[in-house]
Amino acid sequence: MTTAEPGVPPTISAGRGGNRIPPPIWLRAQPSRARRKPPLTLERIVDTAVTLLDEHGIEGLTMRRLAQQLDVTATALYWHVRTKDDVLDLAVDRIFGDVPIPGVSDNWLEDIRVLVRGWRRTMLDHPWAPRLVGRPMLGPNVLARTEFLQSALVRGGCYGLRLAVATRMLANYVVGAALTEATWHQTADPDARAAARAYVAGNADAYPTLHASGHLDGAQWDDNLLFEEGLNGILLTAARTGMPE
Structure with a gap:
């Protein structure tokens, strides 16, 4: 065996028959491994889409750009989502998951205030979102929050037509307010x-x-x-008219 300099793995001289004996495994340099791409999942697609939407808006999100950002081919992307509309629907539902659902209290008006404030905050954090809320909203996060809203209104005495009207008023109010504010902040x-x-x-x-x-x-x-103040006005109307039909 030859003598190596300090810090340098020793080499081993030829053994019997002239064959070189490799050094112990602990002294061998390990081969570099190629970086493996993380698996393409629906969760990764939606997370990346939300990031692109935040940075470039609805018009700036294309399936090609999304595939490039994920470092996959468009074909691989289409295995999970068929259209841009699919991606938008999933992205909207994803951010609705950020809207806190408060615990049910004895004050149904305050429960609605907490929910709606969080809804507005999320819309402002993602300025592209208010434009998409008119689409069919069947995602689990959206439905869970709409369920909470209506259940709170029912506790306040809203049923039937009054329940539908109160739900529409609150939804239109928060979306309209967020859209106005987001547009102003983006363009002015x-x-x-x-x-x-x-x-x-x-x-x-x-x-x-x-x-x-x-x-x-x-x-x-x-x-x-x-x-x-606008929210208080809507809730006051709901409280005054909320009664069984």
Whole structure:
């Protein structure tokens, strides 16, 4: 056996018959292993789709881009989802899973407030989502939260037509509010609202009520306050009209 320098595995001289004897396995350099791709699953597809939607919006999500991001072929992708609409439906239901479902309390109005606040927050975190909520909503996360909403309304005395109307009012309100806020935040520069307010103030003779009410004055009425007051109004109506038919 030859003597090696410190830190260098020794080599072994030829044994009988001239065959070289390999060093012990512990001293051998292990061959590098090729990086294995994680398996393509529906969960990975949806997670990646949500990321792309957050970054590029609905128009920026294509099946080709999704396949590239996943480092797979389009053919492999189509084994799991057939169309972009499939991906969008799955993505919407995935983010609805982020909406907390509160525990049932003795205060059905507060239960709805907690649910709806979380719903709005999720919509604002994913600005593409409000545009898709009008699609058929049959995912388990969406249905679980709609079930909670309606069950709370039933506890408040809403049944039949009144239940359907109250559900529609609350859903339209939170989606519309989130869509308006998300669109404004995405497209408007920081000075746009101030300029809009200045325009109304500069034309107070033509728009006296708008001027007096502080319309578009974000410093006077911020989005959170307006949302909460609007929600209170809808729930007050539901509480007053909620009674068995």
